[in-house]
Amino acid sequence: MWTCPSCAPTAAPPYATSSATSxxxxxxxxxxxPGRRPPPPVSERVEAFREALREHGLPLPDAYIGxxxxxxxxxxxxxxxxxxxxxxxxxxxxxxxxxxxxxxxxIRERGLRVPQDIGLAAFDDIPWFVHTDPPITAxxxxxxxxxxxxxxxxxxxxxxxxxxxxxxxxxxxVRRSCGEERSSHSPxxxxxxxx
Numbered sequence: 001m002w003t004c005p006s007c008a009p010t011a012a013p014p015y016a017t018s019s020a021t022s023x024x025x026x027x028x029x030x031x032x033x034p035g036r037r038p039p040p041p042v043s044e045r046v047e048a049f050r051e052a053l054r055e056h057g058l059p060l061p062d063a064y065i066g067x068x069x070x071x072x073x074x075x076x077x078x079x080x081x082x083x084x085x086x087x088x089x090x091x092x093x094x095x096x097x098x099x100x101x102x103x104x105x106x107i108r109e110r111g112l113r114v115p116q117d118i119g120l121a122a123f124d125d126i127p128w129f130v131h132t133d134p135p136i137t138a139x140x141x142x143x144x145x146x147x148x149x150x151x152x153x154x155x156x157x158x159x160x161x162x163x164x165x166x167x168x169x170x171x172x173x174v175r176r177s178c179g180e181e182r183s184s185h186s187p188x189x190x191x192x193x194x195x
Contacts, residue, residue, distance in 0.1 A: 045095045045123050046065060046095065049093055063085060064082060064085070064089055066078025066079070066081060066082065068094075068095065068096070068099045068102075070095075070096045070098060070099060071098055071099070071102070072098045072099065072101045072102035072105065073102055074099055074102065075094050075096075075098065075099030075100060075101065075102025075103045075105075075106070076102035076103065076105045076106045076109075077102070077106075078099070078102075078103070079092055079102065079103040079106035079107060080106040080109070080110075083106065083107070083110050083112075088118075089118070090118060090119065091118060091119035091120070091121070091178070092107070092118065092119070092120050092121075093120075093121050093122065093123075094120070094121070094122040094123065095122075095123050096122065096123060096124050097122050097123075097124040097125070097126045097129065097138070099122070100120065100121075100122030100129075100136055100138075101132070103120060103122075104120060104132065104136070107120065114134055114177050115134065115176060115177055115178055115179040119137075119177065119178045119179060120136060120137070120177040120178070121136065121137040121138060121139075121177060121178055122136055122137070122138045122139070123138065123139045123141075124138065124139070124141065125138035125139065125140035125141070125173050126138070129173075129175065130175070132177075134175065134176035134177045135175035135176050135177060136175055136177045137172070137173065137174050137175045137176075137177045137178040138172075138173050138175070139170050139171070139172055139173075140170065140171050140172075140173050141168070141170055142168055142169065142170070145168055146168060149166050149168065152164075153166075
């Protein structure tokens with residue numbers, strides 16, 4: 001099976017590192033069946049998020065991880081479940097942009113405000129995140145380079161060469177959904193993905 005290249009940040013969203021008592025949750029997107037392990041790009045995102053929180057002394061219990069399908073409805077459902085926990089999270093990190101919009105809907109349905117009551121960030125920065133209220137903090141992937149790497153891998157496979165492991169950078173774009181906004185973008189490392 002051939003896997004497309006992907007990026008996974010190794011840095012926690014800025015709001016997640018601000019307090020040792022913070023609790024965070026993550027919505028993990030996957031088109032796999034319930035009970036099956038998510039595909040590598042998704043599991044890499046969740047594991048990178050877990051690792052970043054661990055580095056800052058913040059746990060991420062399984063109850064704070066939700067399964068989604070890269071659609072707004074699944075982000076809304078997972079976030080509603082997080083908000084119903086006895087100790088709801090202080091922050092939500094969505095594995096995808098549409099799930100982040102669903103998370104924002106669920107937060108608002110509870111009468112909560114972003115970022116005053118709960119922080120929100122997502123993987124997959126998109127141009128219209130600046131037009132949401134508040135603008136959503138996101139991890140931006142180098143989509144052009146991802147496409148080029150995928151084509152190179154496909155050509156290698158067609159020509160009988162083994163796929164290469166590629167590391168691509170991701171960057172954190174901080175906006176008001178986590179309580180602060182910066183004019184500069186910080187580069188962050190990415191994990192290796194096999195093409």
